[in-house]
Amino acid sequence: MRGNYSLRWISVFGLALLCSQALAVTRVGNGDDGADLEGAIPLTEGRIFDARDEAVKLVRNLNTAGVPGLGKLLPELLYSPMYLAKKDVKARLKSDQADAHHDAAENVYARTFAESHASTRFFPAATKLDKDQLVALHIHEALHRALPESIREDESKVAQITVAITTPDSTHDQVAAATASVLPHEDRVRLSAASAVAAPESDGALVAPGPDRLSKPSQLGYRLRVFGDSPNATFKSNANQVHSLYSTFHPFGGRNSAFGMAVETGLVKLGSKTVMGPLFLGGDLRLWTIRDFDFGLRGGTTIDATAANEIKNGLLGRDIGRLSLFARKTSGLIYVDNNVSVIFPGKTQQTLGVVTYDYEFKTAFAVDLHLGASLLGGRLRVGAFGEYLLSKGFTVGGGAFPTYDTGAYRIVSAGPEAAFELDDLVLTVAGRWIVSTSEGISYDTMADLFGSGAGSGGLTGAVSVKF
Amino acid sequence: MSRMLLVLALATVALSACGPFGEELHTLNAKVVSIQVLDGADESTFQQDAYTVGPASRLLLRSENLMDKTSSKVAKSARIRLYFPEVKDGSQWKNALKVCPLTRQWMMLATWTHAHPFGPPGRWARDGGDYSEAGCMKPATFVPRVEKPSTNPDVAQEVTPASVEFDALQYMNDFVVGRSNDQNFGLIVVSTETIRVQGDKGSFRPTFDVDYGTWTWNP
Numbered sequence: 039m040r041g042n043y044s045l046r047w048i049s050v051f052g053l054a055l056l057c058s059q060a061l062a063v064t065r066v067g068n069g070d071d072g073a074d075l076e077g078a079i080p081l082t083e084g085r086i087f088d089a090r091d092e093a094v095k096l097v098r099n100l101n102t103a104g105v106p107g108l109g110k111l112l113p114e115l116l117y118s119p120m121y122l123a124k125k126d127v128k129a130r131l132k133s134d135q136a137d138a139h140h141d142a143a144e145n146v147y148a149r150t151f152a153e154s155h156a157s158t159r160f161f162p163a164a165t166k167l168d169k170d171q172l173v174a175l176h177i178h179e180a181l182h183r184a185l186p187e188s189i190r191e192d193e194s195k196v197a198q199i200t201v202a203i204t205t206p207d208s209t210h211d212q213v214a215a216a217t218a219s220v221l222p223h224e225d226r227v228r229l230s231a232a233s234a235v236a237a238p239e240s241d242g243a244l245v246a247p248g249p250d251r252l253s254k255p256s257q258l259g260y261r262l263r264v265f266g267d268s269p270n271a272t273f274k275s276n277a278n279q280v281h282s283l284y285s286t287f288h289p290f291g292g293r294n295s296a297f298g299m300a301v302e303t304g305l306v307k308l309g310s311k312t313v314m315g316p317l318f319l320g321g322d323l324r325l326w327t328i329r330d331f332d333f334g335l336r337g338g339t340t341i342d343a344t345a346a347n348e349i350k351n352g353l354l355g356r357d358i359g360r361l362s363l364f365a366r367k368t369s370g371l372i373y374v375d376n377n378v379s380v381i382f383p384g385k386t387q388q389t390l391g392v393v394t395y396d397y398e399f400k401t402a403f404a405v406d407l408h409l410g411a412s413l414l415g416g417r418l419r420v421g422a423f424g425e426y427l428l429s430k431g432f433t434v435g436g437g438a439f440p441t442y443d444t445g446a447y448r449i450v451s452a453g454p455e456a457a458f459e460l461d462d463l464v465l466t467v468a469g470r471w472i473v474s475t476s477e478g479i480s481y482d483t484m485a486d487l488f489g490s491g492a493g494s495g496g497l498t499g500a501v502s503v504k505f
Numbered sequence: 506m507s508r509m510l511l512v513l514a515l516a517t518v519a520l521s522a523c524g525p526f527g528e529e530l531h532t533l534n535a536k537v538v539s540i541q542v543l544d545g546a547d548e549s550t551f552q553q554d555a556y557t558v559g560p561a562s563r564l565l566l567r568s569e570n571l572m573d574k575t576s577s578k579v580a581k582s583a584r585i586r587l588y589f590p591e592v593k594d595g596s597q598w599k600n601a602l603k604v605c606p607l608t609r610q611w612m613m614l615a616t617w618t619h620a621h622p623f624g625p626p627g628r629w630a631r632d633g634g635d636y637s638e639a640g641c642m643k644p645a646t647f648v649p650r651v652e653k654p655s656t657n658p659d660v661a662q663e664v665t666p667a668s669v670e671f672d673a674l675q676y677m678n679d680f681v682v683g684r685s686n687d688q689n690f691g692l693i694v695v696s697t698e699t700i701r702v703q704g705d706k707g708s709f710r711p712t713f714d715v716d717y718g719t720w721t722w723n724p
Contacts, residue, residue, distance in 0.1 A: 273622035276544065352546065390613035391551040391705075392534055393569060434623065437569040438689040439612040444623045478624045 081120035089172030105214045107221045110184035119157040150179045152191045174204045195220040258285045259502025268480035268494035275482040277492040279307035297323045313346035318488045337361040353485040356386040375408035393437035400430035417459045424452040447476035462504045470495035531568040531713040535705040538617045545614030559699035567691030582716045583673040588666040588703035596647040601698040605641035606680045607690040642671040
């Protein structure tokens with residue numbers, strides 16, 4: 039998490055840097071007797087484990103993979119096994135002597151071997167560190183394994199790069215400059231020639247970006263949609279608000295993939311009445327990652343079986359099936375999210391007096407693009423989106439009224455969006471307004487309350503908890 | 506000769522007793538459209554005990570499957586009857602009231618401005634409904650309200666509301682017979698004065714009474 043690091047911890051690393059300059063070059067190596075491994079347990083949860091995700095997020099946002107010398111930092115952070123020793127050990131090794139490695143009582147925080155894929159051993163003293171300090175510790179230990187052999191055991195140089203990465207408001211260029219200043223010339227040339235690539239190596243496996251999303255991909259939240267009137271529309275559903283509860287659970291999949299299930303239901307305000315709304319059931323599957331793009335499928339169906347009669351008896355009563363293919367990327371300060379959706383045909387009926395009308399909806403397609411800035415280490419996203427929806431329309435007929443075909447129509451909309459994460463709390467707000475539409479058409483014609491909404495669009499706000 | 510007369514007599518009796526046509530009463534479904542009501546699905550605009558018809562509101566009437574029943578028949582006479590729940594005699598409206606054939610398809614979501622709400626083609630060419638002025642029917646007969654003692658001890662009186670009849674034979678021949686149900690546009694009640702008309706929920710709903718062909722029913 040950028041921008042919120044303890045000044046004390048930065049000063050510790052800074053002091054470590056100064057101290058290590060005064061000391062002879064300290065070499066970290068396989069000099070311990072392995073006693074600290076006795077009784078160690080694999081770390082799979084807890085604060086130290088979660089801090090690794092924050093460290094990964096920080097490193098990704100700085101795009102360290104593009105910095106000569108730091109190409110292996112991200113995979114070392116992601117894949118290094120972590121253990122928690124049962125007992126503290128005193129700082130006896132030369133590698134422990136830097137202040138970054140131990141507390142005031144000289145209890146060591148962590149150790150690692152300066153070689154690729156080595157594990158990181160944490161000690162109970164590390165559990166007293168706050169989140170920012172743990173993030174810096176993760177990065178420091180990973181640097182010992184990731185940096186070129188010529189400098190990875192040099193405590194002062196490792197500390198210098200750690201400070202550059204963890205300093206608040208640090209930038210990619212600052213990290214690159216700090217690394218270049220400590221990297222020997224011959225290593226700088228060799229690594230630059232190899233050309234840093236965006237995707238870190240990882241035994242050929244594709245790494246799913248956005249570990250912050252995958253480490254806590256599940257959500258539980260409340261959403262409010264307020265729809266605007268569409269004065270030029272010839273058909274109006276009278277839906278003006280939807281209050282809903284939603285959840286997205288991802289119990290399946292690994293750290294690099296996730297398959298989740300989504301549920302949403304709530305109350306709909308129709309005119310002055312509030313009635314029970316439909317039920318949405320869906321799921322999403324993150325398929326794969328390539329060149330820092332997340333690809334996945336999202337789909338679901340809105341079922342009106344649970345809805346009140348005022349919803350069921352009319353266009354809003356249609357069951358809607360939707361399938362979307364999404365591609366998203368966060369690169370530095372920019373996020374981009376593309377979705378291509380198909381809304382499947384469906385039917386509904388409406389009885390008015392003694393006449394029953396049959397509605398048959400045809401296929402619709404939607405393409406939307408989200409673009410914005412990812413700030414504060416990805417905690418704040420501010421941007422805008424646009425959507426082009428093309429529907430083949432629907433037919434309606436009943437009684438003496440012959441089947442009428444509305445024909446195809448389009449709806450183009452746009453609006454701002456923002457999302458803010460405070461630890462596990464997520465706040466989102468978005469606006470949607472129709473920019474262009476076929477004559478007499480509004481989102482009421484689509485009758486997709488949980489999707490595109492109603493009327494001319496409107497505002498959506500949500501608050502949720504990630505877990 | 507006597508045998509021939511016998512055959513003719515039997516045929517007359519048989520055909521007279523078994524006439525498939527004769528008089529049919531078609532119930533009319535009603536939908537009121539008014540300047541004030543913008544929502545076509547408003548439940549106060551259909552299936553009501555009574556409707557207000559006047560300068561700012563009109564009543565659409567239709568028998569949903571009328572054409573299916575009449576396409577091959579010849580009408581001898583046809584009458585449209587409306588009831589007035591709140592007056593003793595409707596003759597005061599003989600110049601204000603008329604029933605006209607609609608010339609446009611509509612559905613139960615119709616409003617003052619639209620025959621149906623699904624796009625620009627649904628808009629009436631003229632607010633309040635598209636109808637043929639030439640085909641309008643003026644009141645032919647007024648029947649005053651009738652009140653008589655009830656034979657049911659729980660009911661004080663049996664009341665037959667005042668009513669008006671319109672001669673609809675020309676309407677049958679010009680707008681109904683020989684047409685498919687797609688062209689079943691129905692009727693519109695237009696009034697220059699404010700009138701309460703009995704609705705399509707209850708006993709004295711608007712009716713369309715047609716006497717078909719040369720066959721008559723002899724029970």
